Structure formats: structure tokens, C-alpha cells
Amino acid sequence: MADVPINAPQHCPGTGSTEAGKSSACQGCPNQSICASGTMSGPDPAIEEIKEKLSSVKHKILVLSGKGGVGKSTFSAHLAHGLAQDESKEVALLDVDICGPSIPKMMGLEGEQVHQSGSGWSPVYVEDNLAVMSVGFLLSSPDDAVIWRGPKKNGMIKQFLRDVDWGEVDYLIIDTPPGTSDEHLSVVQYLSVAGIDGAVIITTPQEVSLQDVRKEINFCHKVKLPIIGVVENMSGFICPKCKNESQIFPPTTGGAEKMCTDLNVSLLGKVPLDPNIGKSCDTGKSFFSEIPDSPATLSYRTIIQRIQDYCEKKKVTCFS
Amino acid sequence: MERSQDGGNLSGVQHIILVLSGKGGVGKSTISTEIALALRHAGKKVGILDVDLCGPSIPRMLNAQSKDVHQCDSGWVPVYVDQEKSISLMSIGFLLEHPDDAVVWRGPKKNALIKQFASDVAWGDLDFLIVDTPPGTSDEHIATVDALRPFNPMGALLVTTPQAVSVGDVRRELTFCKKTGLRVIGIVENMSGYVCPHCTECTNIFSKGGGEELARLSGVPFLGCVPLDPLLSQSLEQGKDFVQEFPNSAAYPAISSIARQILDMASPRS
Ligand SMILES: Nc1ncnc2c1ncn2[C@@H]1O[C@H](COP(=O)(O)OP(=O)(O)OP(=O)(O)O)[C@@H](O)[C@H]1O
Ligand SMILES: Nc1ncnc2c1ncn2[C@@H]1O[C@H](COP(=O)(O)OP(=O)(O)OP(=O)(O)O)[C@@H](O)[C@H]1O
Ligand code: SF4
Ligand SMILES: [Mg+2]
Ligand SMILES: [Mg+2]
Ligand SMILES: [Zn+2]
Numbered sequence: 001m002a003d004v005p006i007n008a009p010q011h012c013p014g015t016g017s018t019e020a021g022k023s024s025a026c027q028g029c030p031n032q033s034i035c036a037s038g039t040m041s042g043p044d045p046a047i048e049e050i051k052e053k054l055s056s057v058k059h060k061i062l063v064l065s066g067k068g069g070v071g072k073s074t075f076s077a078h079l080a081h082g083l084a085q086d087e088s089k090e091v092a093l094l095d096v097d098i099c100g101p102s103i104p105k106m107m108g109l110e111g112e113q114v115h116q117s118g119s120g121w122s123p124v125y126v127e128d129n130l131a132v133m134s135v136g137f138l139l140s141s142p143d144d145a146v147i148w149r150g151p152k153k154n155g156m157i158k159q160f161l162r163d164v165d166w167g168e169v170d171y172l173i174i175d176t177p178p179g180t181s182d183e184h185l186s187v188v189q190y191l192s193v194a195g196i197d198g199a200v201i202i203t204t205p206q207e208v209s210l211q212d213v214r215k216e217i218n219f220c221h222k223v224k225l226p227i228i229g230v231v232e233n234m235s236g237f238i239c240p241k242c243k244n245e246s247q248i249f250p251p252t253t254g255g256a257e258k259m260c261t262d263l264n265v266s267l268l269g270k271v272p273l274d275p276n277i278g279k280s281c282d283t284g285k286s287f288f289s290e291i292p293d294s295p296a297t298l299s300y301r302t303i304i305q306r307i308q309d310y311c312e313k314k315k316v317t318c319f320s
Numbered sequence: 321m322e323r324s325q326d327g328g329n330l331s332g333v334q335h336i337i338l339v340l341s342g343k344g345g346v347g348k349s350t351i352s353t354e355i356a357l358a359l360r361h362a363g364k365k366v367g368i369l370d371v372d373l374c375g376p377s378i379p380r381m382l383n384a385q386s387k388d389v390h391q392c393d394s395g396w397v398p399v400y401v402d403q404e405k406s407i408s409l410m411s412i413g414f415l416l417e418h419p420d421d422a423v424v425w426r427g428p429k430k431n432a433l434i435k436q437f438a439s440d441v442a443w444g445d446l447d448f449l450i451v452d453t454p455p456g457t458s459d460e461h462i463a464t465v466d467a468l469r470p471f472n473p474m475g476a477l478l479v480t481t482p483q484a485v486s487v488g489d490v491r492r493e494l495t496f497c498k499k500t501g502l503r504v505i506g507i508v509e510n511m512s513g514y515v516c517p518h519c520t521e522c523t524n525i526f527s528k529g530g531g532e533e534l535a536r537l538s539g540v541p542f543l544g545c546v547p548l549d550p551l552l553s554q555s556l557e558q559g560k561d562f563v564q565e566f567p568n569s570a571a572y573p574a575i576s577s578i579a580r581q582i583l584d585m586a587s588p589r590s
Binding site: 006007028030066067068069070073099100102105106142143144145146147148149150151153177178179180181182184185204206207208209211212214215216218219222237239240241242244246247248249250252253273275278279281282 | 342343344345346349374375377380381419420421422423424425426427428429432454455456457458459461462481483484485486488489491492493494495496499500514516517518519521523524525526527548550553554556557558
């Protein structure tokens with residue numbers, strides 16, 4: 001049933017039905033007033049427009065985590081840098097964290113602005129083959145807060161997906177805010193026809209984080225979003241002086257490894273805590289070119305290779 | 321639920337403190353939990369309201385994840401963490417059938433539940449109500465600030481980690497406080513430095529000083545730096561009372577000093 005929104009209650013009659021917004025199941029449904037007004041008959045035309053617009057994008061990857069601060073943006077930025085090291089590939093990075101956009105700073109693009117072109121918004125280029133778009137580019141000062149409720153955020157995400165002029169792109173990476181909320185629902189709904197290759201889920205080793213990530217995995221199942229795999233970040237810290245390892249965020253319930261086995265999803269790899277990762281994020285540089293042979297770089301590279309293999313093997317699925 | 325109409329359920333609460341950060345994973349829930357425990361050990365009655373609907377952490381951090389809330393005449397009875405009933409707790413975590421259920425809600429539904437949390441929980445008399453929030457400046461935050469405004473909150477505690485990426489988000493959170501008329505109690509810099517247990521070398525894994533500098537630049541009180549401390553993350557994993565069990569640990573002095581400053585700020589008002 002394509003016309004049952006993800007956030008609808010169990011017995012939703014369908015937004016196209018004559019009962020839409022009026023049946024007993026509709027009591028308390030967030031869509032009730034829209035459905036009752038009759039304007040929802042038929043899917044949002046933007047979904048088709050987005051498919052059209054993104055037909056020049058080969059692979060779309062979502063970076064997700066139920067938990068905040070586990071390194072989604074850091075990973076998205078490094079995935080983009082890593083893929084773009086192959087000069088024959090065109091890479092695009094889209095930041096849909098509307099309230100806390102980190103990508104401009106991490107890519108060294110703070111203060112940049114987007115420009116309107118004939119066919120939409122032009123992204124900002126870090127390199128010839130690496131384009132970036134973020135709500136951060138639309139704010140006028142670093143103190144500007146985007147205090148938006150859901151519907152306004154959804155409108156912005158629609159615009160980002162429909163109106164940005166990426167051109168021919170091999171990989172589009174989408175960095176998301178923490179949680180399972182408006183932004184996630186919107187991205188998944190708007191891309192339901194265009195198709196997403198899959199989601200990379202980021203976690204840290206401790207249970208406080210894993211308990212949120214299990215929810216995110218359930219979310220993916222619920223919306224039929226394929227899971228490429230899980231990355232365990234901040235996994236162990238090697239003291240730069242004595243070279244001993246310590247577990248700052250202890251895997252008290254077996255870490256990502258056990259969760260992946262339990263839930264039957266693949267573990268793409270583990271990235272250790274490394275002060276240079278944080279530093280290169282703050283200065284907007286690529287950690288790969290700064291510290292090319294650290295354990296963290298090697299681990300990132302393996303993970304990126306696995307993601308590439310996954311995308312090349314798999315035909316894009318439509319999951320609507 | 322007659323009392324809920326006039327919001328009478330919060331009328332017995334002396335001081336309401338919101339714990340905020342634009343950035344995820346900086347330790348909002350950790351600081352909320354530890355401040356609550358520290359205030360409890362100072363003899364105060366404390367409630368924690370967890371309005372993180374997508375990722376509630378407080379139940380686990382206080383080892384209460386298997387408990388349930390009950391209904392009574394004046395609304396929901398919060399979960400009591402200890403026998404003396406000195407810490408009470410309300411979270412969406414107690415309302416889910418399965419702990420791994422994803423709460424996939426859009427804004428309006430979240431707003432409705434937060435309103436209910438503010439009006440329908442029978443807190444009784446509390447010295448402090450600590451409100452733990454999700455990251456960002458969105459539906460949950462607007463709804464929480466709106467719902468609590470009639471009760472004149474003491475203010476917001478902003479948590480950041482030292483790096484620029486995080487401080488940038490907290491700057492935006494300061495703007496949120498200004499726009500919504502919420503007083504800022506102060507800024508806490510969390511995960512600031514790590515002392516190696518093997519050789520005592522201190523590494524600034526997430527850099528150092530960003531929170532303190534932000535406080536200085538924006539003219540907001542700086543309440544202290546909490547270092548990275550494996551005993552703290554371990555305690556939170558197991559729902560242990562860190563404040564009671566590890567008074568000699570690296571993070572303890574900072575946490576108790578933050579609680580002390582909050583008590584000092586609160587005393588003239590009560
Ligand atoms: N492996 C690592 N070692 C050291 N620092 C790291 C590592 N991974 C991420 N960081 C740092 O941790 C902080 C949080 O990372 P990041 O901002 O990428 O998380 P996020 O999941 O995107 O957060 P949010 O939920 O707020 O969007 C950043 O300052 C980043 O530089
Ligand atoms: N000072 C510290 N030392 C060691 N570990 C810490 C410290 N502060 C927080 N942690 C750990 O870091 C993780 C993230 O903290 P926490 O869950 O409190 O962040 P949060 O800001 O509430 O995250 P979210 O944005 O997802 O709600 C937790 O596992 C916690 O145990
Ligand atoms: S209001 Fe609309 S979406 Fe909600 S249950 Fe009714 S028909 Fe379904
Ligand atoms: Mg992020
Ligand atoms: Mg939290
Ligand atoms: Zn050491």
C-alpha cells in the first residue's frame with residue numbers, strides 16, 4: 001500500500017481512500033487534518049521530480065545512527081574524501097542535518113554560499129570531483145540557529161533533493177541528524193521512487209549507543225531500507241606515549257560485533273579513537289592526506305572499499 | 321486527571337533546569353544523570369524528565385529500564401530509582417512495548433506527548449527537575465520550552481565537547497536560548513582530556529578549551545571541564561551511582577563542583 005504514510009497508525013485506511021482522515025484509525029494521526037482536507041489524494045509530485053533529477057546519480061548512500069555524536073558526519077566526510085581520491089569518480093555530499101550542520105566545517109567550507117543557477121542550486125566544490133551541499137551554506141552567521149519544526153524541515157529536504165544541480169555523479173552520500181525523525185522519514189519518502197542503495201549505520205561500542213542503534217535498524221526494516229553495514233567508531237584508544245590501549249567507551253554488551261551477529265547485519269569495520277581525526281575535522285582537512293598510514297586511515301579504507309563493492313554488486317532497488 | 325488541566329503537577333517543583341546542546345553525543349544525558357545524583361546526595365529531591373523521544377538514555381543510565389509507569393488520579397506516577405524515592409524519572413522508554421521499537425514520529429505527535437509529560441506526571445514536591453533533551457533545536461525543544469515557560473524555569477545548562485565542530489552547534493543553541501527567553505545557567509565542557517591509566521599521559525582526544533572559550537566570548541558562566549573517564553562511561557552502562565562509588569575518580573571533582581554551583585545559584589530563590 002503505497003498510500004499509507006510511515007507515520008500513520010496501524011489501521012490507516014490509506015490517504016487516497018474516501019475514509020482518509022475520517023476513519024476511527026485516523027484519531028490522533030499527525031496527518032489527520034491534511035488527509036481530511038482531501039489534498040493528499042495521490043503521492044507528492046515531488047517524488048517523481050526527484051527521481052527525474054537524481055537519474056544522473058548512480059549510487060545513493062545514507063549515513064545513519066540513532067545515537068548522537070557517534071561520528072556520522074565525520075564518517076560521511078571521510079567516505080566522500082575516500083571515494084573522491086579516485087579521480088574518475090564524481091562524488092556528492094549532502095548534509096540534511098538542518099539544526100546542526102557539521103559538514104561545512106569538516107570540509108573546510110565555512111562561510112561558503114550556494115548560488116542559484118538556471119536549473120537549481122549549485123553545490124560548493126571542494127575539489128573538481130567532490131561537491132557539497134548543506135543548510136549551513138544558507139545561514140548568514142555561525143550563530144544563526146535554525147529553529148524549525150518538522151514541516152518546515154521537510155520542505156527544505158525536498159528542495160535539497162529536487163533543486164540541487166549535482167550533474168553526473170557516481171556517489172551521493174547523505175549525512176543525517178541523529179534519531180528517527182522528520183528528516184529521516186522525509187529523505188526515505190522522497191527517495192522512495194528514485195531508490196537508495198542502502199544505509200551505513202554508525203555506532204560507538206557502548207550499550208548506551210547500541211540501544212539507540214537497534215532502534216535505527218528497526219527503522220530501516222520498517223521502511224524497507226537496505227542496510228549496507230555497521231561501522232563501530234571510537235573503538236578503543238591507543239595512548240600515543242605508552243602505546244597501551246584503553247576502552248574509553250567500553251563494549252559492555254559485546255559492542256557492534258555482537259549486535260551485528262544478533263541482528264544479522266554486516267559489520268563493515270572498526271575505527272579507533274584518534275585525536276588527529278577530531279583535529280582534521282576542526283580544520284576542515286582530509287585525515288587521509290594528513291595522516292596517510294595511521295591505523296584509523298587503514299580501517300577507513302577497508303570500510304570504504306566494502307561499501308564500494310556493495311554498491312557495484314547491487315542494482316539500485318526501489319523499495320516503495 | 322483533573323489537576324492536569326491547570327498544569328498543577330509541576331507546581332510543587334522548585335527549580336527546573338533544562339540540559340541542552342545543539343550537538344549530539346556530547347553528554348547531555350550523562351550530565352543530567354550525574355547532576356541529579358549529586359543533588360540527591362546533597363539531600364535534595366530530584367526528578368528527571370527525559371524528552372528525548374527517539375533515543376531515551378536515562379532509564380538505562382539509572383538502571384531503571386525494566387520499570388513501568390503507572391496511572392493514578394493525578395496522572396502518571398513517575399518511576400522511582402531508589403527506595404527512598406529521592407529520584408523520580410519519566411521517559412518514553414517506560415511507555416514502549418519493546419525496548420528496540422523505533423519511535424518514528426513526526427513533530428506534531430512529539431509535541432503532544434511532551435505537553436502530556438509536562439502536565440500529566442505526578443511529580444509531587446521536588447527541589448529540582450532536570451530535563452534531558454535530544455540534540456538540536458527542533459520540535460522537542462520548542463515544545464518543551466513552551467510547556468515549561470509557565471513554571472518559570474531556572475534556566476538551561478549547555479553541554480559541549482571541546483572541539484570546534486561541537487562548539488559551533490552550541491553557539492547556535494545559545495541563539496535558541498536567547499530567542500526563546502531561556503536564561504543560560506552556564507556551559508559545561510565535557511570529554512575534556514583523557515589521562516592514560518597506564519602512564520598518566522594526558523591526551524586531548526577531542527581537543528581542549530573550546531567550551532571555556534565559548535563561555536568567555538558569549539559572557540555566559542563557565543561551570544567546569546569534565547574529563548573523559550572510563551569509570552564514568554562504565555557506571556552509566558551498568559546504571560551504577562558514579563557519584564557514590566567513585567569519589568576518587570577523574571570526573572568526580574568536576575561533577576560535584578557543577579552541582580555545588582547549581583545549588584548556590586538556586587539557594588537565593590528558594
Ligand atoms: N574515531 C574518532 N576519533 C576521534 N575523534 C572522533 C572520531 N570520530 C569522530 N570524532 C570526533 O567526534 C565528534 C563527533 O563526531 P561527528 O560530529 O561526526 O558525530 P555525529 O554523529 O555526526 O554527531 P551529530 O549526532 O551531532 O550529528 C567530532 O568532533 C569528531 O571530530
Ligand atoms: N566524561 C565522560 N567520560 C567518559 N564517557 C563519557 C563522558 N561523558 C559521556 N560519556 C559517554 O559518552 C556517551 C554519550 O554520552 P550521552 O549519551 O550522555 O550524550 P548525549 O549528549 O545525551 O547524546 P544524545 O545526543 O544521543 O542524546 C555515553 O556512552 C556516555 O557514557
Ligand atoms: S489521517 Fe491519513 S494517514 Fe492518518 S490514518 Fe487517517 S488516512 Fe491514514
Ligand atoms: Mg553530524
Ligand atoms: Mg541523550
Ligand atoms: Zn599511556
